[in-house]
Amino acid sequence: MSTSLVRKYNIAGPRYTSYPTVPYWDSTTFSVEKWKSSLLSSFKESNAREGVSLYIHLPFCESLCTFCGCNKRITKQHTVELPYIKAVLKEWHLYLELFDEKPVIKELHLGGGTPTFFSPENLKFLISEILNTSQLASDYEFSFEGHPNNTTREHLQALYDVGFRRVSYGVQDYNETVQKAIHRVQPFENVKRATQMARDIGYTSVGHDIIFGLPFQTLEHVKTTILKTKSLLPDRLAFYSYAHVPWIKGNGQRGFQDSDLPSADLKRTQYETGKQLLAKVGYEEIGMDHFALKTDTLYQSMENGKLHRNFMGYTASKTQAMIGLGVSSISDSWYGFAQNAKDIKSYYAALRANTLPVFRGHILNEEDLIVRQHILNLMCRFITTWDKNNLYFQELPDALIQLKEMETDGLIEINANTIVISEKGKPFVRNVCMAFDVLLKRKQPNTQLFSMTV
Incomplete structure (x- = not known):
């Protein structure tokens, strides 16, 4: 390049997981009632035809990764698990009250935070309760984000038992200096173990996330990470640029100096070299920053023109309605967006009042x-x-x-x-x-x- x-x-510039982008949402024309009306219209149009997608945000992490731009809450107190799950289920039931038929779930994704912060029993309880109040599309896909250091066989089995067949692991980079700078130390052996466990249990798609442009990261670091990734051959990869936005995320991205970051020229070289290495292994480029083997559904959806992009990134299929549950989650009816309260206290307060915990949104013209x-x-x-x-x-x-x-x-x-x-x-x-x-x-x-x- x-x-x-x-x-x-x-x-x-925006990453365009939505349009309009969040900073340009018009709060003056938005109301929760308008949001509910837009979702209900979308649901009536599309539920029987294509179903709905669910995104559930599980925000808790035991430690802070300084590269992360997600909404998270750092705690080692696992007593927070069950109250949060019950709140998410309360929110789900508030949405169910809008509909005159059971939702048909096409996609369900658990994101974070660290979903595997939660115990296998609590995760299984959450999903089982949602399944008890809905139907499944014939070609449904359930996925979750796993932390290689704390995703256990019990986590994988419990989620497999309720329909999960895809997991993605955050790798970022295998170099120890880089890992220490971003406060995400995880040896290759942990990623290998987590990947193999998923496959042994029966997961059909295992993904890895790799980031370039991280502090202290050299071209050799990127090459080494991809060559190690080759030995595990995940079904799909996200290989994307570190988004340095400390003015938004505060101290979470101030664990290093701006001068520790690679230059724009080096970042592009890291990307181009990485892309070439991935092509040699057999990965096909999917949209922007994503790669997949030809056997993966993401590649197949690109080939048949069904690739879609939303707040979860690239997905193998489109649903007109996507409901986001949990703190900070964003929902999409195609005609409107709605984002939940970003702090847990406000999220809980809205649900205690039997109201959807939406604090902002946008109705599309x-x-x-x-x-x-x-x-x-x-x-x-x-x-x-x-x-x-x-x-x-x-x-x-x-x-x-x-x-x-x-x-x-x-x-x-x-x-x-x-x-x-x-x-x-x-x-x-x-x-x-x-x-x-x-x-x-x-x-x-x-x-x-x-x-x-x-």
Whole structure:
């Protein structure tokens, strides 16, 4: 990748797990009643046809990883488990009261925090209670994020027994210096053990998350991590740039100095080298920053045009409605977004009052829906199209003018009513999407809101 292109396009920009992005949600037109109405409409349209997705946020961790940008609560007191699970189930029942039929669950994902902070018994209780009040789609997929240091055989078996077949482990990097800097020390042997246990039990998809651009991380560190990963051959990989956003996450990302981070040029070299190594092993690039073997459902969904992107990242299938349960979780009805309270005290207080713990959101207007579809097309398929009657919006000509320079640089091809991102342009897909982001262009932030695109 050209160093000059990296320098030219390495700017702060969204990762586009949604559009509009969270900083541009309009609170003045949002209300919980409007959110419930949008979800109910979406549910009626799509539950029987494709089902719904559930994301459950389990925020507790025993220690703080300084690279992490997730909502988490650090504690070693496991007495917090059952009260939290009961609160999540209370929230679930508040949603059930909106519907006149049982939800058909297509996808369910446990994220964190550290889901395996919770005991196997409590996790099994949580999922069993949800299953007792819903139906399963014929091709459902349950997944969870596991910490290699504390995911036990009992965790894996308990979740397998209630339908989980996919697990992803946070690896980040195998170098001890890097691990100490990010406060995430986990030997290769722990990852190997956790990976093999999942496969022995019967999990059909094991994923690893690897990060480049971490403090003190060299090119050799990335190479070593990927070569060790090769020996385990996970079914899918997330290989993505560390998002340095300490102004948002506070002290959690101040365990090292900015000067300890690799330069933008080195980060791009880390990515390009890593991508080449992964290709040699047999991994196919999926959208942005994701890779999978051809036997994995993520690759198959890309091949058949069903790859989707939402607040959980890339998923193998789309559901119009996604319900987020737990503190800070975000729900998506396609027509609207709603985010839960970010602190546990407020979350519990809302549920005690028998109200959904939503504290902000956004109802999409017609322009939002059109731009959202363009960005989704670009992020999932690297192509988008329009005509006068379909996906055209008033500021599209301005977006095309803005993209001309990227076309000159060979990153995209602009035709009469189509944009195609070239192989050379794939690392800059976020930059292409930013040209469509009319809200970002209308109101440029006064302070940095997003991580760098490269």
